[in-house]
Amino acid sequence: MKLSNLFIVLFCTFVAKAQVNSDSAMIKRFFDRELSKGQCYDNLKELCKGYGKRLSGSPIAAGAVEWSYNKMKSYGFDNIYKQEVMVPHWVRGVKEKATYRKSDTSKVERVAVCALGGSIGCKIEGAVIEVNSFEVLKALGKEKVKGKIIFFNRPMDDTNINTFGAYSGAVNQRSRGANEASFMGASGVIVRSMSLGLNRFPHTGAMMRYTDSVPKIPACAISTMDAEKLSSDLSKNSKLKFALEMSSEWLPDTLSHNVICEIKGIEFPQEIIVFGGHLDAWDMAEGAHDDGAGVVQCLEALRLFKELGIRPKRTLRCVFFMNEENGMKGGLKYAEEAKKKNEKTILALESDEGGFTPRGFSFDASGDTLKRLINYKRFFEPYYMSDFHEGGGGTDISPLKDQGTVLMDLNPDTQRYFDFHHAATDVFQSVNKRELELGAAGIASMIYLIDKYGL
């Protein structure tokens, strides 16, 4: 090698190393600032305590939109706006009551129930048939099912370390159970809550819209503990009657909003990096982990750029999506508008798996892009975020995939997630400040790298 060539190689190595060091230093600034002076925890408290049951279409959700908009305004970003979106409007109503007797002479057992999101109201009573799958249901035959209440009682698999995998393995009972049971002639549906282990909280969640071809029948969730009890009682008396009363109902679709803020890029403003979570939440508690955590983390990531005086090359856009829980209208609308405007969204990142200690990121990307993203792991290992893998791309950002956008999820530890998911337990107090902040700093750091080096 000629001396001059050697010099070039050495110089390039030096520059590359210096760049890594300066990136590491910047990432440390994000984490240090967030862990010492972060605001996302206080923001989560405001959101949860002020606008807890912010289900799409509700006045509380409208309040949460205003809160979000004003909060973004207070941070003085370049561009802050609400994006109109029509959302479904389902209301739980005040009455949710279920009772049964173990035998004709037993005392009345009261069971805590919650309507599944989308269920009609009802006042029914009927015998119960327990099944653990649609196949078993079908095998019973229409004659046997007719007029009965079908009790879907297949537990989430406790042995699955991937709790979202366990969820996927059971959730069709909730999402499709009412339609399947109605097709067989049932009068109602009880679903074992999507939760791991045994606890006393019913967990709600979306069910599919009723299909027109079958009658609408009501569907409720009971806690995993009550599911065990009901199953045991049924084994002793298969004729026991279950009475269910709920006053849930559908109202007309309502105007709501995605809430959006951004810092304009100074070099490639037309290249957009989107990151967000969903602002709406089920009406059982405060939507702290699902997904208050996600929206305040993403807002915080943008705020950190501002606070640390970092001008991005590309446009950084934080989106609070509306209606992830029961319609996904916000995510669809956002992608539709982006397409109309011919926007170039290079990356979309979602945080919607709870505000727990972040373990890494997952990527819906391929080839060199995927390699480069996974290679960023080295920057995150000092923060115990070393699980970088292919996969994912959350609900709200998924419609952007068609536009060539790389999708990415923040992946926290999720062992506790299904203790809180869609239940009365999902309150601000169930979120740990440091764990939440680590996620916010992690998002800011990842966006920093992608903004700096592109994709």
Add this chain to the structure above:
Amino acid sequence: MKLSNLFIVLFCTFVAKAQVNSDSAMIKRFFDRELSKGQCYDNLKELCKGYGKRLSGSPIAAGAVEWSYNKMKSYGFDNIYKQEVMVPHWVRGVKEKATYRKSDTSKVERVAVCALGGSIGCKIEGAVIEVNSFEVLKALGKEKVKGKIIFFNRPMDDTNINTFGAYSGAVNQRSRGANEASFMGASGVIVRSMSLGLNRFPHTGAMMRYTDSVPKIPACAISTMDAEKLSSDLSKNSKLKFALEMSSEWLPDTLSHNVICEIKGIEFPQEIIVFGGHLDAWDMAEGAHDDGAGVVQCLEALRLFKELGIRPKRTLRCVFFMNEENGMKGGLKYAEEAKKKNEKTILALESDEGGFTPRGFSFDASGDTLKRLINYKRFFEPYYMSDFHEGGGGTDISPLKDQGTVLMDLNPDTQRYFDFHHAATDVFQSVNKRELELGAAGIASMIYLIDKYGL
């Protein structure tokens, strides 16, 4: 290569691969069984709710010893015994009260305090001097310090991702503060609690025994929130008087016990694998994370061997150490007895960092042994436990190091640990069932590999 040689290589590769597969399958059995039918969570509840404030020497600690012994008996292990150990016996007493006035005309402010473990009782009142280090204290000079109450207010470093590192950086104020302040002529000590961020709970913990050369002065902890408030009030009125009353006292040393159970090895019974945590706990709450979690996890690991019908080659011994918190007498006694009996303890594993999601193990080992241990990581990655590194060796097992024992710690996620550590918040409800169980299965799996392949 001759054909016969090629055959040998292929055969060996096949055997090695089959072995890895069978080990992976066995480890999966541990995790599956634990997550579906584990008993450690119920055991933790019994221990915490039945024997919460089990500080060394107390009747509650004696009850916890009996509970442990009977629990071990109920599992039918080969050998179950109590090992006598004399422990210090300090009692908090009923009165803990602190007040001050911002100014002579202000109303009385009441501050939640707790005596540091080992403090004398007192009824004192005095002016307060805030310092953040021993150097600052010394620089004040004896004249200024004389008769004053010294307020150690150096926070744990929130920006340290390693929360135990943050703890190490602040804990000398608690452990040595009283001695250092007494040397300078102070009348008492207030210590900012060892906790991250701001919360309203005072955290106790051991202080060094008083040195004979200086007068004994009382020492208490106040919450991080109250520390901020007191500091602010002092900045406005440096002359405010702080009144402290505590009725803690030392009683004579008391007979207590380590509690031990084992399964005898069938091939090398003289080689012993020890794993344990500490049974004693501070008297503020229930010692759930510190260290009820550790003892029930280790007991569970042994129980899993029994339940799955795995006969170990080596002797597996679970030890509930007594008196880790304020004397370490159990750990010392255990090592002393092992030495007397000339036991060959090949490995000692400790779980004493809280019952949170396990992230991996750390090893006090070197050379090929360290390499082999770190190489076991591949078996744990499916359970998200991939942080295998050199370091550690917990308090109770550390005296075994001199006997050539390899030391190992279970390392969980610790972002939440100092919310609970030594405070009223360390209750059973703060432990998540799955997170606890993952640790128990992880310990069982690691012991399985070490038993099978030796060290």
